[in-house]
Amino acid sequence: MKYHQKIYTMNSSFLYHAWGVKGLKCTNVEYKSKTIILHVQSKSAQIVCPEFGCRKLVKNGHHVRRFIGLPIGGKKVILSMKVQRYKCKCEGCSHDRSEPIPFAIGQHSYTRRFARYVVDLLRGMTLKDTAELLGVSWDTVKEIHMSHLKRHYSPPPRL
Numbered sequence: 017m018k019y020h021q022k023i024y025t026m027n028s029s030f031l032y033h034a035w036g037v038k039g040l041k042c043t044n045v046e047y048k049s050k051t052i053i054l055h056v057q058s059k060s061a062q063i064v065c066p067e068f069g070c071r072k073l074v075k076n077g078h079h080v081r082r083f084i085g086l087p088i089g090g091k092k093v094i095l096s097m098k099v100q101r102y103k104c105k106c107e108g109c110s111h112d113r114s115e116p117i118p119f120a121i122g123q124h125s126y127t128r129r130f131a132r133y134v135v136d137l138l139r140g141m142t143l144k145d146t147a148e149l150l151g152v153s154w155d156t157v158k159e160i161h162m163s164h165l166k167r168h169y170s171p172p173p174r175l
């Protein structure tokens with residue numbers, strides 16, 4: 017059975033301590049059978065342009081990105097983030113980018129904490145069991161594992 021429920025009071029510091037996401041607020045929570053979807057967005061708008069420190073940033077559209085977060089109560093948790101794009105109106109500044117997402121790695125669709133958790137589980141579990149337990153694809157687990165190995169065990173550069 018599917019049902020939805022709205023909660024407007026999820027605490028930002030709870031978000032931070034549970035999922036390692038800073039400066040976000042939760043605007044809605046969706047409960048599905050095995051998944052909890054937290055709809056999040058930045059608490060405050062970006063004002064200062066990261067390029068030259070100008071202060072003429074304006075909102076320039078947004079998109080939604082989904083990230084797998086640490087599970088809670090045996091359920092998969094998805095952070096569905098409204099990612100704001102900003103354009104700088106200063107003369108000579110061409111800044112026009114989406115806000116940075118420090119809790120994710122590049123374009124990957126999981127949080128840093130989730131990746132760390134996968135690596136921890138893989139110390140004692142197979143890729144397949146880990147994927148099953150977390151409700152994610154084998155490919156996702158494999159990718160996390162490979163990038164962990166690359167980061168920590170890449171051969172030293174040849175001299």
Ligand SMILES: [Zn+2]
Pocket residue numbers: 065066067068069070104105106109110111
């Ligand atoms: Zn600027």
